[in-house]
Amino acid sequence: MAQSAEADWVARFADDVIAEAGQRAPGKKIIVASGISPSGPIHLGNLREIMVPHLVADEIKRRDVPCEHILSWDDFDRYRKVPAGYDPAWAEHIGKALTSVPPPEGSGYASWSDHFKAPFREALAALGVEVTEISQTAEYTSGTYREQILHAMRERRRINDILGRYRTKNKPGAVEDQDDEESTAYYPYKPYCSGCDRDLTTVISYDDNTTGLTYQCQACGNRETVRLSEFNRGKLVWKIDWPMRWAVKGVAFEPSGVDHQSPGSSWVVGQQLVREIFDAEPPIGPMYAFVGISGMAKMSSSKGGVPTAADALQILEPQLMRWLYARRRPNQAFNISFGDEISRTYDEWDALERRIAAGEASPVDVAVHRRATRTASGFLPTTPRRLPYRTLASILDITTGDEEQTLRILRDFDPEQPLASLDETRPRLDCAQRWVTTHVEPGQRTRVRAEPDSQALEAMSGREAEALKLLVDGLTDHWSLDGLTKLVYAVPKLQAGLDADAKPTPQLKTAQRAFFALLYRLLVGRDTGPRLPTLLLAIGHERIRQLLAAG
Numbered sequence: 001m002a003q004s005a006e007a008d009w010v011a012r013f014a015d016d017v018i019a020e021a022g023q024r025a026p027g028k029k030i031i032v033a034s035g036i037s038p039s040g041p042i043h044l045g046n047l048r049e050i051m052v053p054h055l056v057a058d059e060i061k062r063r064d065v066p067c068e069h070i071l072s073w074d075d076f077d078r079y080r081k082v083p084a085g086y087d088p089a090w091a092e093h094i095g096k097a098l099t100s101v102p103p104p105e106g107s108g109y110a111s112w113s114d115h116f117k118a119p120f121r122e123a124l125a126a127l128g129v130e131v132t133e134i135s136q137t138a139e140y141t142s143g144t145y146r147e148q149i150l151h152a153m154r155e156r157r158r159i160n161d162i163l164g165r166y167r168t169k170n171k172p173g174a175v176e177d178q179d180d181e182e183s184t185a186y187y188p189y190k191p192y193c194s195g196c197d198r199d200l201t202t203v204i205s206y207d208d209n210t211t212g213l214t215y216q217c218q219a220c221g222n223r224e225t226v227r228l229s230e231f232n233r234g235k236l237v238w239k240i241d242w243p244m245r246w247a248v249k250g251v252a253f254e255p256s257g258v259d260h261q262s263p264g265s266s267w268v269v270g271q272q273l274v275r276e277i278f279d280a281e282p283p284i285g286p287m288y289a290f291v292g293i294s295g296m297a298k299m300s301s302s303k304g305g306v307p308t309a310a311d312a313l314q315i316l317e318p319q320l321m322r323w324l325y326a327r328r329r330p331n332q333a334f335n336i337s338f339g340d341e342i343s344r345t346y347d348e349w350d351a352l353e354r355r356i357a358a359g360e361a362s363p364v365d366v367a368v369h370r371r372a373t374r375t376a377s378g379f380l381p382t383t384p385r386r387l388p389y390r391t392l393a394s395i396l397d398i399t400t401g402d403e404e405q406t407l408r409i410l411r412d413f414d415p416e417q418p419l420a421s422l423d424e425t426r427p428r429l430d431c432a433q434r435w436v437t438t439h440v441e442p443g444q445r446t447r448v449r450a451e452p453d454s455q456a457l458e459a460m461s462g463r464e465a466e467a468l469k470l471l472v473d474g475l476t477d478h479w480s481l482d483g484l485t486k487l488v489y490a491v492p493k494l495q496a497g498l499d500a501d502a503k504p505t506p507q508l509k510t511a512q513r514a515f516f517a518l519l520y521r522l523l524v525g526r527d528t529g530p531r532l533p534t535l536l537l538a539i540g541h542e543r544i545r546q547l548l549a550a551g
């Protein structure tokens with residue numbers, strides 16, 4: 001059924017998941033899962049945990065096969081540490097469930113976890129990602145997993161044996177969490193103390209017949225006996241929790257990060273536990289490689305220096321974000337750049353769209369583009385007039401975002417099809433604007449000279465003065481992006497007695513470079529700057545004449 005050369009990785013996984021789910025539970029809705037811990041700002045790198053299953057679920061839905069993508073919020077996990085940049089006083093809540101920790105100072109949300117879920121949820125909506133959210137706090141505290149908890153407690157010795165197979169292979173210290181450290185009596189369950197809300201508890205004894213469980217709290221000294229058949233304030237330890245959920249939800253696809261796939265990791269142990277203890281099959285679960293972040297300016301990083309999906313969506317259109325994830329197989333690492341590279345990302349995307357429009361793109365490129373621009377539910381909003389990001393950023397840099405001035409410059413860009421309103425260039429324009437103000441270092445911003453550099457003008461050679469005159473005289477006839485591009489390259493040719501269309505020689509290239517450097521120095525007081533045609537359009541006739549007028 002795979003469409004061989006035309007299939008991208010998403011289509012191939014969808015083939016596998018549909019086939020596998022059809023065998024396991026014929027006719028039932030396919031469940032694809034992600035899990036996120038809302039323990040602090042959710043790092044942009046974690047978005048892959050959502051995007052990989054999203055793309056597969058979306059492909060399954062496009063084929064009209066019922067499918068649901070569940071997002072499991074691990075909000076019943078313990079609060080482990082205060083993230084960098086947050087009030088250290090919150091350390092007093094360490095050991096509580098994330099839903100029991102108060103939100104950061106000044107937050108309007110009810111809890112620590114709610115505070116960090118909200119921006120992530122918004123980012124997912126902007127990206128066209130549809131998920132069914134499941135709060136593990138809600139599940140555990142309502143007794144959803146009662147049967148599985150009691151079962152795991154009855155089977156604790158077998159569970160301990162399975163974990164033991166990996167312990168012996170593991171080097172000390174390689175254990176993923178301490179919940180399953182070897183102990184005389186192993187319990188796969190940890191209560192939150194009813195005295196202090198923390199999980200610094202030790203299970204002392206458990207009676208399989210009565211389900212009576214006695215625990216002792218190390219934090220407050222509380223010792224209590226509860227009945228697990230009705231107690232809802234605890235959870236299975238992570239390595240048991242995860243496979244239990246695969247079984248309960250019938251998860252057919254759930255990828256995990258590289259760190260989960262080493263020997264003895266929760267993924268590997270979970271494969272055994274789900275089969276041997278919970279009598280179900282593990283999901284198809286590719287490993288995904290990390291997504292790196294580069295070029296993030298210090299001044300722009302959010303609280304704690306963590307780039308989030310919301311930060312990236314400030315500067316990247318949602319389609320481009322989707323494209324970055326769709327075009328790479330999960331096991332390929334890649335970088336998302338917040339620096340100058342971002343222009344290249346947009347350029348590559350625009351080039352792809354041109355190839356598609358011209359019917360020159362490969363089938364895989366077309367498939368990936370389709371995943372980026374629409375979901376099974378519809379198209380994502382798009383920018384009607386897609387001008388190069390680099391150009392928009394240069395203009396906004398020079399105009400410092402002044403709308404009237406920006407519109408005037410953009411109108412001159414293509415006099416044949418003048419822009420009617422800035423809205424035609426949105427949301428890309430807004431992304432470029434935010435990029436310029438938050439990611440371009442102040443020292444890199446372009447400052448058009450307020451006054452002519454009279455010293456430099458007086459020191460010019462006669463040949464340089466002649467070049468400036470040729471440029472200034474040609475402005476009116478060449479006042480468009482294409483026209484000015486031709487003009488700036490033509491000036492040194494005309495000076496050399498050549499035709500404006502002459503092929504460049506090494507000497508000509510040297511002359512062009514020297515001419516451009518001269519223009520940059522006179523216009524912006526540096527040796528480089530935005531592309532000259534863009535810069536000239538942005539500065540405007542009158543000011544160019546003023547800054548380049550010798551004497």
Ligand SMILES: [Zn+2]
Nearest residue numbers: 193196217220
């Ligand atoms: Zn306590």
